[in-house]
Amino acid sequence: MDTSILWSEVIPGAGTWSHVLKRGTALRLTDLEGGANAGAYFLNADLFAERFNLPDTLKAQHTAKLTAGHVLMSDMGRILCSIPEDSLGWHDPLSGCSNAASVENKYGRADYQECRNGWHQNAFDGFLIELAKYGLGPRDFQAIVNFFSKVAVADDGSMQYQAQHSTPGSYVELRAEMNTLVILNTCQHPLDPSTTYSPKPVEITIKHVPAPSPDDVCFISCPENMRAYTLTRRYFL
Incomplete structure (x- = not known):
């Protein structure tokens, strides 16, 4: 038995879940059936004014995808979560989430x-409902990451969703570098071309993890990450 594991449960398809992931713990997401999508949003649990900043996250790490070695930066230059482990190599940070109109247009009204x-849920409303539990609203909601989904951008700027990217058992691990409010939603990706409403479940596991070492893949991946770790550590002095 792995004594580091603190909690495990399954988020059903089209479900929304939240938790304050404590510094020193990690959250592993596992695609149980293949074809899952886990939209995720992040805030500093001790200061909700500090939130996930997608533009800084991507430009500082010179990337348009997320995988092991990357970090999720806040709008204050600190690190909310890092990605020390990932079996897929590509998670989509560009496409946003579905809303009521897009779901009805694609899958019909239910x-x-x-x-x-069996009703047709959408990610945007799910995120807003979960944010409301913490006294937050639409003005507090910004860009998300879609874990388990791959969207490539062609030379002409078009966005191309890759079906069957995630297979059963695919996983990604998020390590909390500060006390981070994590909100997840498992509605289908907004660019999923399927016209069948079939959101997939995602297993979540929370466990104790050691602090990043000096040779940690997320710390050494680029100088910008090193500076962000310095700011984050100073925050906890």
């Missing part, structure tokens, strides 16, 4: 009153 638990 509301709760008629379909009960």
Whole structure:
């Protein structure tokens, strides 16, 4: 038995989940069936004014995808979470999330009153409902990351979704570098071309992890990350 594991559960397809991931712990996401999408948003749990900053995250690390060795930076230059482990090599930070209009247009109308638990949910409303539990609202919601999804950008600027990118058992691990409010939603990716409403479940596991070492892949991946780690460590002095 792995005594480092603190919690494990399964988020059903189209589910929304949140947790304050404590510094010194990590959250592993696992695609159980293949084809999952886990939209994720991040805030400093001790200061909600500090939030995930997608532009800084991408430009500082010179990337348009996220994988092991990358970090998720805040708008104050610190690190909310890092990605020490990843089996896929590509997670989409560009495409945003679905909303009520896009879901109805793609999958048809299916509301709760008629379909009960089979109703067609959308990620945007799911995120807003979860944010409201912490006293937050639409103005507090910004760009997200879509874990398990791959979207490549062609030379002409078009965005191309790659189906079957994530297979059963694919995983990514998020290590909290500060106390981080993590909000997840498992609705289908907004660019998924399938017209069948079939969001997939994602298993989450929380465990204790050691602090990053001097040769940690996320720390040494680029000078910008080293500076962000310095700012983060200073925050906890």
